[in-house]
Amino acid sequence: DKFGGMTSVQLGQRPELLDALRRTVGVPIRVLHVTRNPFDNITTLAHRMHTSIAEAITRYGNLCRYTAMITALLDPDELLHGDYDAFVASPGPGLTEMCRFLNVPVDDAYIKDAAGVVWPSTHRTRDGADWSSDDIAGVQVLLDTYPTLAHYRFD
Secondary structure, three states: OOOHHHHHHHHHHOOHHHHHHHHHHOOOOOEEEEEOOHHHHHHHHHHHHOOOHHHHHHHHHHHHHHHHHHHHHOOHHHEEEEEHHHHHHOHHHHHHHHHHHOOOOOOHHHHHHHHHOOOOOOOOHHHHOOOOHHHHHHHHHHHHHOHHHOOOOOO
């Protein structure tokens, strides 16, 4: 929860930690890779780090590179991609998919209760920042490079 960037950096810089994790836990690992509109992520990153949108794009691009490296090291049954915006719009199916991925029983009462505490909508932080055409073009390069981001747009 909100610490995926730190995990991506650590595993990206030391990919051998993934095998160490597998050995340590001794059970199958499961990785949930949840994406959100990069324009919102980058805006939030710039705000939290007190930096420019351009600098945040560079940092976000590094996170994307690390994430791609890590996901390439995972077996297909270890990885589930999810889209945060789609999840918020309809959490029930996403929760069901996660339960199945994690090999836990799908309990209708749990799905209903958990779906009930999901925020009703996402926050478009990009609308509160000044994005230049160069900044938007810089993010478009990332959208074109990383398939899990390809469906996102600025507007």
